[in-house]
Amino acid sequence: MTLLRRDRTSRPAALIATALLAGALLPLSLQSAAHASSTAPAAPSASPAPDGGDVIANLFEWNWLSVANECTTVLGPKGYGAVQVAPPEDSIRLAGSTHAWWDVYQPVAYDLNSRMGTEAQFAQMVTACHNAGVKVYADAVLNHTAGANQTSTDSYGGASFNPATYTYSNVPYDSSDFHFSPPCPNSDMSITDWNNVQQVQECDLSSLSDLYTEKDDVRAKLAGYLNKLVGYGVDGFRMDAAKHIAQADMANILSRVNNTTWTGSRPYVYQEVIPGSSGQLAPSAFEGNGSVIEFTYAYDLKSQFNGNIANLKTFGQSWGIEPSNLSSVMVTNHDTERSGQTLSYKDGSKYTLATVFELAWGYGTPQVYSGFDFSTSDQSPPADANGFVTATDCSSGAWICTDRNQGIANMVGWHNAAQGQSVANWWDNGSSAIAFSRGNTAWVAINNGGSAVTQTFSTGLAPGSYCDVIHGTPAAGGTCSGPTVTVNATGQATVTVNPGDSVAIYATGSNGTVAESFNENKTTSWGQNVYLAGSIPALGNWDPNAAIPLSSANYPVWGGTLSLPANTSFQYKYLIKDSSGNVTWEGGGNHSASTGSSGDTLNDSWQN
Structure with missing residues (x-):
C-alpha cells in the first residue's frame, strides 16, 4: 500500500502432417467449448486440481x-x-x-x-x-497496524483497539510490540532517507504503526x-x-x-x-x-x-x-x-x-x-x-x-x-505496430497507432483457419463468434489490424478433437503437389489458399493426419497446385464424412 506516501521458412508437408498427428498444432477454432465458454461448468463434487495457468x-x-x-x-x-x-x-x-x-x-x-x-x-x-x-x-x-495518528476505535468486524495507545486486544498487541525511536533514528518516526535500511524497516511508513517483527x-x-x-x-x-x-x-x-x-x-x-x-x-x-x-x-x-x-x-x-x-x-x-x-x-x-x-x-x-x-x-x-x-x-x-x-x-x-514457447517471427513497422509468435503455437499483432495496418505476416502456425480471440470466442464444432484468420501452407496470414486494436490466434491441444487421416492415391507430374480442402475451418472452408498440404512420403499415395473437431460431419475434396500456383480441383462430387468420437482413416483415389 504505497499511495499514502507517494523468419520463418516454409515447412515440408511431411513435417506438417507429423506435427499435426502428434497433436501439437491445432487451430484454436477446434478447442472445446468447456474451456472457452464464459458460462460456468457445473461445480464438481470435490475440489479439482488447479488448471496449471x-x-x-x-x-x-x-x-x-x-x-x-x-x-x-x-x-x-x-x-x-x-x-x-x-x-x-x-x-x-x-x-x-x-x-x-x-x-x-x-x-x-x-x-x-x-x-x-x-x-x-x-x-x-x-x-x-x-x-x-x-x-x-x-x-x-x-508490516504495521492502523496509524497511531488515527482517533477512530471502530472497525468493520467489531474488534477492540485503540491506535493512540498501541492497544489491539483481539490479537493481542500492546506498545511493546511496536518500533519506536530508538531504534528508529528519527524522533517523529518518519522515513526521510529511503536508502537507509534502519529508517525504512524500523520507522513508520506513512504514520502506520510499525510492528516489531524482530x-x-x-x-x-x-x-x-x-x-x-x-x-x-x-x-x-x-x-x-x-x-x-x-x-x-x-x-x-x-x-x-x-x-x-x-x-x-x-x-x-x-x-x-x-x-x-x-x-x-x-x-x-x-x-x-x-x-x-x-x-x-x-x-x-x-x-x-x-x-x-x-x-x-x-x-x-x-x-x-x-x-x-x-x-x-x-x-x-x-x-x-x-x-x-x-x-x-x-x-x-x-x-x-x-x-x-x-x-x-x-x-x-x-x-x-x-x-x-x-x-x-x-x-x-x-x-x-x-x-x-x-x-x-x-x-x-x-x-x-x-x-x-x-x-x-x-x-x-x-x-x-504458449507456455514454454520462445518469441519468434517478430515484425514491427519501426514505431507503433508490432507482431510476433510464441514458437509455432500462438501469434499476435498489436497496433498502437492511429491508422490501420495491413500486412502479410509470418505466424509460425500450421495451415488452417483460426479464431481471432480478440474479437471472437471459439465455440463447439470449430466455430468462432467473430472473425477468423487463415494461415496458408507457408505459415503466413494477411491481416488488417485496426488502429488501437490487436489480432490474436493460437493453437491448442487435442481437447474436443480427434485424429482424422486422409490418403489420396494420385500420380502427379514434376512440380505438382496434392492438397486437401473442405467445408470446416480446420480444412480451410474451401479456400484453396488455406488448403492443407499432404505428404508424398508414400507416393503415389499422398497423406496426412489432421486434428478435427469430434462428432462433426464435413465434406472435402483434393486439389493439385503446381509450381506456377495453378490450382486443379478433383472432379466429381464432394466426399462426405464424419469424425465420430475417435476419428478414422479415409482412403480415396482421384476422381476425374
Missing part, C-alpha cells in the same frame, strides 16, 4: 461473494490460474469518513470479518474458486494469521510493504507457515518492493523470500505505449527488470493507477493493448487488474453507508472489470497455450 486476476476490493461468482463464471472457464483478493483481516473504519479504499490496509485484528464480507463468506469464496480450478492469493498486511511473539502472531488463511485454503500471499520488513524477519515468519491445503505445496509469495533504493533495499535483495512485484516492468510499458512499442523487441531483464522466474509483472495496480505512474483504464486502448502484450510476451507471472472507477485518489469502492463493499456490477460503470474484457479474457487461454 499462472495468470493472476487482481480483483481489487471486490467483496467475497462477487469474487466467488467471478471465479465460477469467468476466471475458471477462461483459464486464469489465480485470483488476488483484498486484505481479509479486520481493519479500521474511520468515523464519519467516506471509507477510503486504504482503510483495509490498516489492520486492527486478525479475524476475517472485513468490509468485503464475513469469515464464513471468505471461506465459501475460497471453496468456490477452488471448485473452478482457481487458486486464491490474499493480500497480507504484516520479536518472536510478533512473528508467531503474524505466522498464525497466515496459517489461518492457509487453513481456509489460501494458496499464496501478496506481501504488502515487504520492503519495510527486514528480510530475516520475513524469512522467519514464512518458515512457520504451513504448506497449502489444496496442492500441498509452499504458498506462492510475491512481495511489494518499490524500486529506487539500493543495496539491501533493492528489489533483488528480497528474492530469497519469494518473487517481487515488478514496478519497473509497468513503468516501462507506460513509456513505450506512450512512445515507440517497436522497442519492446528486446523487453526483458536487460531493461533492469528482475529475472522472469522471480517477477510478478503488471500493467497497473491500485497505487500506480492513482499516482499516474503506470497506464490505467483511463488510458483506453493503450491500457488494453499493454495488457494484451503482457499476456502475450511471456515474462514473469502476469496480473490482470480489475478495480473500480475513481475521480479522487482516496475514493471508496462502491459501498453501503457503513462502508461495506457492495456487489460488483460490471455493467454499471462503477467497476472496471478488465478481467472480463473479451480480448483480454481470451488472451489468458492464448497465454496458457
Whole structure:
C-alpha cells in the first residue's frame, strides 16, 4: 500500500502432417467449448486440481461473494490460474469518513470479518474458486497496524483497539510490540532517507504503526494469521510493504507457515518492493523470500505505449527488470493507477493493448487488474453507508472489470497455450505496430497507432483457419463468434489490424478433437503437389489458399493426419497446385464424412 506516501521458412508437408498427428498444432477454432465458454461448468463434487495457468486476476476490493461468482463464471472457464483478493483481516473504519479504499490496509485484528464480507463468506469464496480450478492469493498486511495518528476505535468486524495507545486486544498487541525511536533514528518516526535500511524497516511508513517483527511473539502472531488463511485454503500471499520488513524477519515468519491445503505445496509469495533504493533495499535483495512485484516492468510499458512499442523487441531483464522466474509483472495496480505512474483504464486502448502484450510476451507471472472507477485518489469502492463493499456490477460503470474484457479474457487461454514457447517471427513497422509468435503455437499483432495496418505476416502456425480471440470466442464444432484468420501452407496470414486494436490466434491441444487421416492415391507430374480442402475451418472452408498440404512420403499415395473437431460431419475434396500456383480441383462430387468420437482413416483415389 504505497499511495499514502507517494523468419520463418516454409515447412515440408511431411513435417506438417507429423506435427499435426502428434497433436501439437491445432487451430484454436477446434478447442472445446468447456474451456472457452464464459458460462460456468457445473461445480464438481470435490475440489479439482488447479488448471496449471499462472495468470493472476487482481480483483481489487471486490467483496467475497462477487469474487466467488467471478471465479465460477469467468476466471475458471477462461483459464486464469489465480485470483488476488483484498486484505481479509479486520481493519479500521474511520468515523464519519467516506471509507477510503486504504482503510483495509490498516489492520486492527486478525479475524476475517472485513468490509468485503464475513469469515464464513471468505471461506465459501475460497471453496468456490477452488471448485473452478482457481487458486486464491490474499493480500497480507504484516508490516504495521492502523496509524497511531488515527482517533477512530471502530472497525468493520467489531474488534477492540485503540491506535493512540498501541492497544489491539483481539490479537493481542500492546506498545511493546511496536518500533519506536530508538531504534528508529528519527524522533517523529518518519522515513526521510529511503536508502537507509534502519529508517525504512524500523520507522513508520506513512504514520502506520510499525510492528516489531524482530520479536518472536510478533512473528508467531503474524505466522498464525497466515496459517489461518492457509487453513481456509489460501494458496499464496501478496506481501504488502515487504520492503519495510527486514528480510530475516520475513524469512522467519514464512518458515512457520504451513504448506497449502489444496496442492500441498509452499504458498506462492510475491512481495511489494518499490524500486529506487539500493543495496539491501533493492528489489533483488528480497528474492530469497519469494518473487517481487515488478514496478519497473509497468513503468516501462507506460513509456513505450506512450512512445515507440517497436522497442519492446528486446523487453526483458536487460531493461533492469528482475529475472522472469522471480517477477510478478503488471500493467497497473491500485497505487500506480492513482499516482499516474503506470497506464490505467483511463488510458483506453493503450491500457488494453499493454495488457494484451503482457499476456502475450511471456515474462514473469502476469496480473490482470480489475478495480473500480475513481475521480479522487482516496475514493471508496462502491459501498453501503457503513462502508461495506457492495456487489460488483460490471455493467454499471462503477467497476472496471478488465478481467472480463473479451480480448483480454481470451488472451489468458492464448497465454496458457504458449507456455514454454520462445518469441519468434517478430515484425514491427519501426514505431507503433508490432507482431510476433510464441514458437509455432500462438501469434499476435498489436497496433498502437492511429491508422490501420495491413500486412502479410509470418505466424509460425500450421495451415488452417483460426479464431481471432480478440474479437471472437471459439465455440463447439470449430466455430468462432467473430472473425477468423487463415494461415496458408507457408505459415503466413494477411491481416488488417485496426488502429488501437490487436489480432490474436493460437493453437491448442487435442481437447474436443480427434485424429482424422486422409490418403489420396494420385500420380502427379514434376512440380505438382496434392492438397486437401473442405467445408470446416480446420480444412480451410474451401479456400484453396488455406488448403492443407499432404505428404508424398508414400507416393503415389499422398497423406496426412489432421486434428478435427469430434462428432462433426464435413465434406472435402483434393486439389493439385503446381509450381506456377495453378490450382486443379478433383472432379466429381464432394466426399462426405464424419469424425465420430475417435476419428478414422479415409482412403480415396482421384476422381476425374
